[in-house]
Amino acid sequence: MMKHMLSLYFIMGSGDCTRDPLTVLDEAIQGGITMFQFREKGKKALTGLEKYRLAEKLFERCKDHNIPFIVNDDVDLALALQADGVHVGQDDEEAARVRDRIGDKYLGVSVHNLAEVRQALAAHADYVGLGPIFPTVSKDDAKQACGLAMIEHIRTYEKHVPLVAIGGITEQTARQVIEAGADGIAVISAICRAEHICEQTKRLYETVMHAKRRGDG
Ligand SMILES: Cc1ncc(COP(=O)(O)OP(=O)(O)O)c(N)n1
Ligand SMILES: Cc1nc(C(=O)O)sc1CCOP(=O)(O)O
Numbered sequence: 298m299m300k301h302m303l304s305l306y307f308i309m310g311s312g313d314c315t316r317d318p319l320t321v322l323d324e325a326i327q328g329g330i331t332m333f334q335f336r337e338k339g340k341k342a343l344t345g346l347e348k349y350r351l352a353e354k355l356f357e358r359c360k361d362h363n364i365p366f367i368v369n370d371d372v373d374l375a376l377a378l379q380a381d382g383v384h385v386g387q388d389d390e391e392a393a394r395v396r397d398r399i400g401d402k403y404l405g406v407s408v409h410n411l412a413e414v415r416q417a418l419a420a421h422a423d424y425v426g427l428g429p430i431f432p433t434v435s436k437d438d439a440k441q442a443c444g445l446a447m448i449e450h451i452r453t454y455e456k457h458v459p460l461v462a463i464g465g466i467t468e469q470t471a472r473q474v475i476e477a478g479a480d481g482i483a484v485i486s487a488i489c490r491a492e493h494i495c496e497q498t499k500r501l502y503e504t505v506m507h508a509k510r511r512g513d514g
């Protein structure tokens with residue numbers, strides 16, 4: 298996997314948006330997101346055909362702009378849409394089984410420690426999502442925040458694993474997250490709750506790219 302794709306990974310479902318999800322995605326794309334995950338969760342989450350139809354529309358937008366489109370949890374939906382990949386957590390369908398089902402599509406796995414990173418790599422994950430780095434308002438069942446030190450710890454022992462950090466990351470903390478060793482940031486609220494989504498996304502993108510360039514030197 299190209300680590301650049303993880304630079305600014307936008308995650309969203311209808312419940313995260315105060316405006317039309319398609320408009321939100323369009324503005325985020327204009328702002329420079331590098332990857333998108335459709336995560337339709339929560340009390341008012343769409344299901345069945347409604348969920349499929351929304352995913353289909355969001356996927357079209359991503360295709361038009363060459364943004365990889367990843368489906369959260371729902372492997373059947375990813376296969377039905379022929380999406381670019383799937384993201385699963387520790388309590389979802391087992392990563393090795395998902396890999397068998399999706400072939401060479403992207404497989405992302407949520408991790409919280411080094412042991413889980415190694416398990417994910419053994420299951421042939423393309424990248425890991427480590428979090429929550431900071432407390433988050435976007436996931437009811439999130440674990441305790443692990444802090445920047447966990448990124449550094451994992452990077453010390455797994456130098457090459459494509460790693461995106463998630464959980465409570467903002468424009469103010471993005472730089473530290475990259476400096477700690479993440480290849481990118483995955484965010485919901487930093488984009489969905491912004492007043493001006495395109496401008497905010499641009500600032501996040503610039504912050505991440507600036508920190509990455511400094512790290513290359
Ligand atoms: C990039 C990324 N990292 C972590 C997660 C969290 O996945 P999971 O633990 O399965 O929780 P849900 O998102 O399914 O509630 C993620 N979605 N994306
Ligand atoms: C979807 C998700 N997964 C997490 C994990 O720790 O695995 S935290 C999280 C929510 C991220 O949203 P925000 O950017 O608003 O904090």
Ligand SMILES: [Mg+2]
Nearest residue numbers: 370385386389
């Ligand atoms: Mg999950």
